[in-house]
Amino acid sequence: MKVSDYIADFLYSKGIKTIFGYQGGMITHVIDSIGNHKNIDYIQCYHEQTAALAAEGYAKETGNIGCAVSSSGPGVTNMMTGIADAYFDNVPVLYITGQVNTYEYKYDKPIRQQGFQEMEVASLVSPITKYAKLLDNAEEVPYELEKAFFMAFEGRKGPVLLDIPLNIQRGNINPDKCKHFQPTATKLGVPSIDTVLPLLEKAQHPMLLLGAGCNGQIEQTLIKELLNLWQIPVVTSLMGRSSLTEDYKYHMGMVGSYGNRSANMAISQADLLIVLGSRLDTRQTGARLDAFIPEATIIHVNEDINELESHRLPNRVKVHSKVDSFLRELISHLPSLHLPEMKVWHEFLKEIRSKYNQLCEITRFVDNKAPYVFVEALNSYTKPGDIVISDIGQNQMWVAQTIRLKDDMKYFTSGGLAPMGYAMPTAIGCAFASSAKNIYAICGDGAFHMSTQSLGVISQYKLPIKVVIMNNNCLGMINQFQRLYFDSRFYGTHPTGGFQNPSFEDMAKSYGLKYYKITEEDLTDKSLLEEIFNNKTCVIEYIINGFTSVCPKLEYDKPLSKPMPMLDEDEFNRAFSIFN
Numbered sequence: 173m174k175v176s177d178y179i180a181d182f183l184y185s186k187g188i189k190t191i192f193g194y195q196g197g198m199i200t201h202v203i204d205s206i207g208n209h210k211n212i213d214y215i216q217c218y219h220e221q222t223a224a225l226a227a228e229g230y231a232k233e234t235g236n237i238g239c240a241v242s243s244s245g246p247g248v249t250n251m252m253t254g255i256a257d258a259y260f261d262n263v264p265v266l267y268i269t270g271q272v273n274t275y276e277y278k279y280d281k282p283i284r285q286q287g288f289q290e291m292e293v294a295s296l297v298s299p300i301t302k303y304a305k306l307l308d309n310a311e312e313v314p315y316e317l318e319k320a321f322f323m324a325f326e327g328r329k330g331p332v333l334l335d336i337p338l339n340i341q342r343g344n345i346n347p348d349k350c351k352h353f354q355p356t357a358t359k360l361g362v363p364s365i366d367t368v369l370p371l372l373e374k375a376q377h378p379m380l381l382l383g384a385g386c387n388g389q390i391e392q393t394l395i396k397e398l399l400n401l402w403q404i405p406v407v408t409s410l411m412g413r414s415s416l417t418e419d420y421k422y423h424m425g426m427v428g429s430y431g432n433r434s435a436n437m438a439i440s441q442a443d444l445l446i447v448l449g450s451r452l453d454t455r456q457t458g459a460r461l462d463a464f465i466p467e468a469t470i471i472h473v474n475e476d477i478n479e480l481e482s483h484r485l486p487n488r489v490k491v492h493s494k495v496d497s498f499l500r501e502l503i504s505h506l507p508s509l510h511l512p513e514m515k516v517w518h519e520f521l522k523e524i525r526s527k528y529n530q531l532c533e534i535t536r537f538v539d540n541k542a543p544y545v546f547v548e549a550l551n552s553y554t555k556p557g558d559i560v561i562s563d564i565g566q567n568q569m570w571v572a573q574t575i576r577l578k579d580d581m582k583y584f585t586s587g588g589l590a591p592m593g594y595a596m597p598t599a600i601g602c603a604f605a606s607s608a609k610n611i612y613a614i615c616g617d618g619a620f621h622m623s624t625q626s627l628g629v630i631s632q633y634k635l636p637i638k639v640v641i642m643n644n645n646c647l648g649m650i651n652q653f654q655r656l657y658f659d660s661r662f663y664g665t666h667p668t669g670g671f672q673n674p675s676f677e678d679m680a681k682s683y684g685l686k687y688y689k690i691t692e693e694d695l696t697d698k699s700l701l702e703e704i705f706n707n708k709t710c711v712i713e714y715i716i717n718g719f720t721s722v723c724p725k726l727e728y729d730k731p732l733s734k735p736m737p738m739l740d741e742d743e744f745n746r747a748f749s750i751f752n
């Protein structure tokens with residue numbers, strides 16, 4: 173059997189029905205076999221970065237593995253942004269890269285390159301993959317595919333890469349005679365939570381922090397079950413943002429450097445924080461680790477032992493466990509626990525939620541409200557089951573702070589690598605993976621410009637994607653930084669600093685896409701918005717005049733409870749007076 177046909181069959185047997193990629197000489201056999209496979213669609217993505225991120229979107233949406241392919245050399249370097257993104261955000265993706273023929277490959281020769289577009293790949297991507305291998309022996313292909321697939325899901329999920337020379341792709345094997353991989357799963361057993369239970373019984377102000385590890389269906393169901401039994405207040409991380417809808421009474425919002433003020437104020441009063449499936453990075457704790465609930469105990473639940481052991485926060489009880497196993501254990505023990513009542517704690521939180529939620533924040537503190545008003549308007553048009561994806565920059569935080577989730581709605585963004593140009597490719601992957609009727613890809617003008625070739629795929633397949641350009645005519649996130657720390661010298665971020673956008677209207681139209689240009693005034697025109705949001709596929713350019721800010725935003729040396737703009741001391745102290 174031809175190796176490339178075997179690869180296509182294998183991918184289909186693992187439930188992969190769409191594969192994203194970009195053509196090139198060294199991957200032609202693999203793409204030919206995928207294209208010829210009657211049950212797999214090959215999607216030419218017009219940029220390898222688009223393909224790599226689309227495969228991630230596909231994996232996130234299906235809960236299965238995604239797959240992207242590219243040719244050697246520049247094809248691989250273009251894919252690396254997506255590979256790194258999948259690595260930092262724990263997304264299982266199999267990347268298959270073409271390589272020059274084994275007889276052209278330089279191996280250990282002390283030269284830079286022997287074959288045209290040859291590049292050593294496995295070592296290059298090893299820090300951003302869970303497993304990466306050059307397959308220079310056709311007989312090993314079955315074993316390595318099985319191993320790579322296994323590795324992508326083993327423990328903390330992530331990307332894997334197989335680099336396959338052209339002559340191996342076109343070679344032949346007898347799969348029955350090849351070696352196969354025998355997985356030896358290091359399954360995490362049931363966690364011992366005996367040490368944790370007395371902490372729960374002692375806590376007057378317990379709180380739950382939901383991270384990326386809570387986004388799965390199973391975890392979400394268990395969390396709801398837990399909250400039915402125990403009304404413990406909740407905050408989420410950016411990546412755990414869609415693990416719980418905001419209608420839960422004690423959902424305090426998103427925590428962190430750009431978190432909601434309500435969440436950051438609430439968490440500061442917790443005496444016990446149960447962190448589920450989050451690595452507690454500095455975007456959540458703020459850079460002042462010493463000021464992050466120093467008196468509280470943190471129960472840190474994570475399946476990655478290295479995250480538990482390497483973290484710099486001292487006041488943690490480490491629980492090496494998958495989130496679902498921990499939750500099951502916790503739920504089973506709850507009825508026998510004597511948990512302190514939370515009347516005062518709940519009262520305080522209700523007050524904080526009513527005074528410092530994001531809508532209050534916008535009304536009180538945001539000068540240029542236009543971006544937030546748009547997200548608010550979007551909240552009235554999104555429907556259960558929709559997918560909202562935000563890019564990177566201010567737009568990401570406007571959405572994360574303000575979007576309201578409805579049942580089965582998902583919100584995706586990039587947390588670790590945060591590459592501009594994330595939203596449209598990810599939306600493409602989601603569109604091929606799901607039956608969601610509405611997918612919103614919300615981009616900044618900078619990021620849109622950086623990933624415009626994605627419009628080609630969106631238009632070609634008439635994907636149910638509404639692309640929103642939050643056009644503040646600058647690289648807003650960096651521009652806000654320059655206003656804060658660089659005396660408003662706007663190099664590279666603003667028209668006064670040499671930054672210029674093309675006509676997005678012409679761009680959208682050149683791809684044959686329906687295009688709308690709207691401003692804040694148009695947001696009150698219900699029939700116009702109905703018309704726009706009723707489009708299956710379109711580009712919406714939302715013009716934002718003037719400088720824009722994310723609010724609240726934590727300044728570098730401040731504790732989490734005091735984001736900018738800071739409340740005056742009196743008001744701040746009054747907010748916590750219930751405890752005095």
Ligand SMILES: Cc1ncc(C[n+]2csc(CCOP(=O)(O)OP(=O)(O)O)c2C)c(N)n1
Nearest residue numbers: 565566567591592616617618619647648649
């Ligand atoms: C590929 C890449 N380059 C640079 C950055 C650094 N960066 C983060 S946000 C940002 C500005 C984004 O501008 P825009 O897309 O217009 O979004 P806005 O902040 O204005 O909403 C930049 C340059 C990045 N995250 N990714």
Ligand SMILES: [Mg+2]
Nearest residue numbers: 616617646648
């Ligand atoms: Mg911008």
